[in-house]
Amino acid sequence: MSIASLTPTTRSVATQFDLSTGLAAGTASLRRPLSAMAGMYADAEAFAVAVAVEDVLSYEFYDMGVPSLETEIAYGTSVTYPGRVGDEYFMTKGHFHTRLEAAEIYLCLSGEGLMLMESPEGDVQVEEFRAGRSVYVPGRYAHRSINTSATEPLITFFAFPGDAGHDYGTIETKGFRKIVVERDGVPTLQDNPRWQS
Numbered sequence: 001m002s003i004a005s006l007t008p009t010t011r012s013v014a015t016q017f018d019l020s021t022g023l024a025a026g027t028a029s030l031r032r033p034l035s036a037m038a039g040m041y042a043d044a045e046a047f048a049v050a051v052a053v054e055d056v057l058s059y060e061f062y063d064m065g066v067p068s069l070e071t072e073i074a075y076g077t078s079v080t081y082p083g084r085v086g087d088e089y090f091m092t093k094g095h096f097h098t099r100l101e102a103a104e105i106y107l108c109l110s111g112e113g114l115m116l117m118e119s120p121e122g123d124v125q126v127e128e129f130r131a132g133r134s135v136y137v138p139g140r141y142a143h144r145s146i147n148t149s150a151t152e153p154l155i156t157f158f159a160f161p162g163d164a165g166h167d168y169g170t171i172e173t174k175g176f177r178k179i180v181v182e183r184d185g186v187p188t189l190q191d192n193p194r195w196q197s
């Protein structure tokens, strides 16, 4: 292959991700400390205590700066760290896509967890993440990654249409219908007591 024959671009076409950390040296990630998750966890008291004790990094991910165009593919890695707020596992905020019909694909690189998905009509789907397993998030489904390991980060690679956009407002206002908590050492799906119709 002639590397010189590649079309010059203002953006890098190749990125080296460290498979043990999920991170790309020299590329800035978007970092979400626990304090950025106010209102997301069911146990508000446990959340306040956890943030006061130490505002740890709960997850980080990459926005590789792909143009927001239908013809482009936004991608990156996402790293959700192990931890809990009360009985609820560390998780991403979660979102619908602004273009609701836009789907997304995830490949789990390491760790273990769940993808929680929910349609506006209230259909809830849960899929398992483990190394080598992909999870396809259909269009119209809000999605949230949840790390169910007590020790290992959940590392995924994701890709979605460049013009999908992120609608965080709906989840910030209403929450997901379901949450995942640890019961007798087992990840368990239960109704979200803070969900608002």
Ligand SMILES: O=P(O)(O)OC[C@H]1O[C@](O)(CO)[C@@H](O)[C@@H]1O
Binding pocket: 061, 062, 063, 076, 077, 078, 092, 093, 094, 095, 104, 143, 144, 158, 160, 166
């Ligand atoms: O955007 P959230 O819900 O905080 O979670 C971050 C994850 O979602 C994505 O936006 C992909 O949909 C990624 O950047 C990352 O995997």
Ligand SMILES: [Fe+2]
Binding pocket: 095, 096, 097, 104, 143, 160
């Ligand atoms: Fe998404």
